[in-house]
Amino acid sequence: MNLLGTWIAAGLTIAILSFLYRDNPFYKFAEHLFVGVSAGYWVIYIWAFDVQPMLVDEFLRQVGIEKWLLVIPAVFGLMMMARWFPAAAWVSRWPISFTVGIAAGLALTAQVQGYIIPQIQATLLPVVSIGATTAETVGQSINNIVILVGVICALLYFYFSREHKGALKVGSKIGIVFLMIGFGASFGYTVMARISLLIGRLTFLLQVFGLR
């Protein structure tokens, strides 16, 4: 059974890779199979990890008011399904509002406490930072200045409430230098990630064919 499975996996891998030559029926077959099995997988997963343990099992386990309070999220979940019927689609607004409200409330405080404050704090660094050696002092001070200037200028580049001229133009020009370096570094890392995936698949194929 495992040998059959390995060959199914190898066959599907080659079918997807065949797209590199051009679009073809093997690729289309694999692509549609992928969409179908993924959708099925979600259904099983949501049932096994959400509905069953958090709703069905909890309902059976709980007693008194706690038991009956679980009816509320169950009804909200079913109301969400109202989107499947255009005439009753508005019913789904209630559970959507509930999830949107929670998400917005949590994000509001998390973004301030978890990003804006600590990141601004980490930007406001001493421009002269004394290290153990002169080289360390110079290096650290330069880095702190570069970070401070980089953050401010990158922000200025995205400030569109005033025309970019004078000091604002100079700032946004410096900002774009930082942005380009940032995008370049991200691209370099992205290339690395994509090649890693190919290494994973080719290693699998080479193992199947006994070449590794």
Next chain:
Amino acid sequence: MKRDIPLIITFLTGFLCVIAFFIPHPPFGDLQQRFLVWYAIVAGFTMILGLDSLVKYNVKKITQHKPGWQYSYVLLFGLALVLVTGFQSWFKYNTPFELRSSFMYSYIHIIVPLQATMFALLAFFISSSAYRAFRARTFEATLLLIAAAIVMLGRVPIGEMISDKIPLRSDWLLNVPQLAAKRGIQVGVYLGGVVMSLRIILGIERTYLT
């Protein structure tokens, strides 16, 4: 009913989460915890919402013999296969996640290779697009190109084999100017996020109701 109640729900739940952040004690902390559990339950339902349109679209494609209708059979077969193996495994082992089960068999031998290879294709396309798009036409484009090249060499062993300075340059690039650029972008994004959250809670932003 259709508009006001949803806005009230959003306001109350959003406001409660903010209050519970500052006063994480009863009754606010308890109420928030209950709402978070409900959120997790309701979120599960949202994830299968797309199933209906996926099935409807493909059944329609088959019945109307639209181009490529044969592949819709493959899609529906894949969907049915996983559902059947999933529930069969559940009944047999009391869980679909038993490694010997047919559900896990379909996961290992169908989902994993398909998903992994689909993304591995990107290695080829990113190489081809790098070749075509990375032209040093302007000063900015040259900067982007140089930064990418330094990171690409500096983050692999061959970079150090060429020169031990390359990884150091790459580390500096990532830890200083790259960091500054990302922070500049994200401070703006998260300030926008805070404003958007406030607008949603206060009912000014209502696009999610359409």
Next chain:
Amino acid sequence: MGIFDRLANLDRRLIFLVIGLAVAVPIILKIKMPIRISSEVRSAYETIENLPEGSVVLASMDYDATSAPELTPMFRSFLRQCFRNKLKVVYTGHLAIGMPLAQFDLDAVTEECGAVYGVDYINLGYRPGFTAVMIGIGREIRDFFAVDYKGVPVDSFPMMKDIHNYSDIALIVDFAHGQTAEYWIQYVVSRFGVKMFACVTGVMAPTLYTYLQSGQITGIIGGLQGAAEYEVLVGQPESAAFGMPAQSIAHLFILAFIVFGNIGFFITRRKK
């Protein structure tokens, strides 16, 4: 069409072939290259080394097969380091489709290390809701995970007796190919004061340097290179370390294509 025109307009299938070979040949020839350890990976490694015996580490599996070649070696090395240092691992996840992948690694490594389910580690499975689950665990983990991934009550496992919320967790390690690492930092690290480091794909790694510099995380293990460094530190080089020569050669060829493209472009532009 002159040679420089050709150089500026290579057929994409030729590029595909060369990249395919650049990756396959080093794998077949089993080429080896030395791995340099970066400071961000070393500090992640040391975070675990400095934890007292018996500490609880929460691992969040937020990846699937699309990024398994990068994150699987990190997870295996992480498990080896934890079990070697006699730490307890609680693992959960926010990406349903990837959860079984981590279970395969758990089964393989726990057998190798002699770790016992329910005593040394536990798999709590997946729950939808991302940030709601993350914040909810801060009060009581059982509100979301009353049972493990197979439906067995968590209170029946000895290791879960004293684990209720983040005050019982010494470290969070997120294995992520998406934004979840940022969610963990923003919603949990800052609010509950738990230590954390991130194991992420190359795509996500650059974003996390901002959190490393601000001291919100203690380390980053990023991409296949990070995974290879971590494998070397843990003392068991596997798929990531063996994949780095192929990675290196492929990068060289991509850079060569970029150089060829630019030479062709500039010479043909000058002629016009």
